[in-house]
Amino acid sequence: MKLVVVSGSARPQRQSHQVALEVGKRLEEKGHTVHLLDVRELNFPLLEAIFDKTPTPSEKMKETSAAIAQSEGLLLVSPEYNGSYSGALKNTLDYFYKEYSHKPFGIVGVSSGMLGGINAAKSLQQYALALKGIVLPNVLLTPKVQTLFQEGQLIDTAYAGRLDEFLNDFLWLSQAIRAAQG
Template identity: 50%
Template sequence: MNIAIISGSARPARQSHQVAQYAQQQLNKLAVSNWIWDIKESNLPLLTAVFAEQENPDYVLQDLHLKLLATDAFLIVSPEHNASYPGSLKNSMDYFFKEYSGKIFGLVGVSSGVLGGINAIKNLQQYSLKLNGIVCPQFLLTPSVQKTFNDGSLVDPGYAERMDKFLNSFLSLVKGR
């Protein structure tokens, strides 16, 4: 089993990336093969042609294509921007399509407010289905992320329990395929 954790924000002071890193730590403890697709780090340009239609895709796209094909499931960690997920996340993911088809999607919303990214999750559920993905019915909300993490360290033990419960549900679905 190989899980891609998609860290969905490209903003300089992003808080959601520490949630993606924490999810990776938990998957590593469970000995689950995984990798982080950092949207900020990959820095893909505005989409003009999907990967499949490019004559000479650059190395970054070729590498992502191969990694995504070898991935069994996707764990998207996304902040909420303007009642949805970030445009940079959609732009980056839209380069690909068949790479997602028939694979499991787990969704983690992140917010500095009390709703924990629920609007981003609702929109990502629809987007994941449009990609022919299978959406895990359980999702994880991360409200008040600035109080949950401090410089990358988890300070809320209750969140650790919620993350474990979510990952167990997500991994059960992935293993059942």
């Protein structure tokens, strides 16, 4: 399957990006094609008009629209900032709409605290529903992200197990939707 993983933080010292990279790596190991959308790299300007109404969209916007439209599912990885998901993520995702219709969404919340980004994850579930997405009911929470990786490698086996279970659930939903769409 073609899948999109969105890394939702633009901060210089972002730790959620490691989680997004790990999600993408594990999906590729399972034989899927992954397109990583990094809101920091994309660096879209503040939204004035959605992609379809932007008079001269950038090449990055065109590529992002195509990647989302051609994907068979999206995984959103976001840190929790002030009780919600990142503004950079919302700004990036808001450029598009029709591209998301009837696509499965998996939500990964990330936090340096004990709650693992639960508020961001729950808010993102509601947001994905508003985009006409089909949202996996369970989310993956990532507490104390600063303790999970060492030199870019995931070292927490308990989290690795939860991540694999979450990805299996997401892939099951994605395949069921794909089969239903014929």
